[in-house]
Amino acid sequence: MRIATMFTTAAFVALFSVSAMAQTATTPSTTTTTPSATTSTPSTTTMKPKAMKPAQTAVSKACSTQADAKGLHGKARAKFRSDCKKNGGKA
Numbered sequence: 001m002r003i004a005t006m007f008t009t010a011a012f013v014a015l016f017s018v019s020a021m022a023q024t025a026t027t028p029s030t031t032t033t034t035p036s037a038t039t040s041t042p043s044t045t046t047m048k049p050k051a052m053k054p055a056q057t058a059v060s061k062a063c064s065t066q067a068d069a070k071g072l073h074g075k076a077r078a079k080f081r082s083d084c085k086k087n088g089g090k091a
Contacts, residue, residue, distance in 0.1 A: 062089040 063084035067077045084090070 059085055059089040 060081075063081045066084060067080050070080070072080050
């Protein structure tokens with residue numbers, strides 16, 4: 001009987017020490033301080049990226065094609081594409 005009590009006590013101690021270690025981890029948490037059960041919207045880390053609208057996709061592809069035709073790479077390409085997309089695909 002005494003051995004069974006000792007094993008039960010050891011199991012409870014192990015269970016509580018593991019959960020205590022998990023709560024005191026040194027890595028910062030990415031969750032908000034509000035419990036997820038009370039929030040009505042999902043956090044930004046779990047949301048899927050928004051799909052681009054077909055018109056936006058066409059403009060982006062047109063700008064990429066123009067950048068390819070000009071042989072642009074790196075920062076020059078990024079700047080060109082940004083300006084192109086602001087102008088609706090017309091560089």
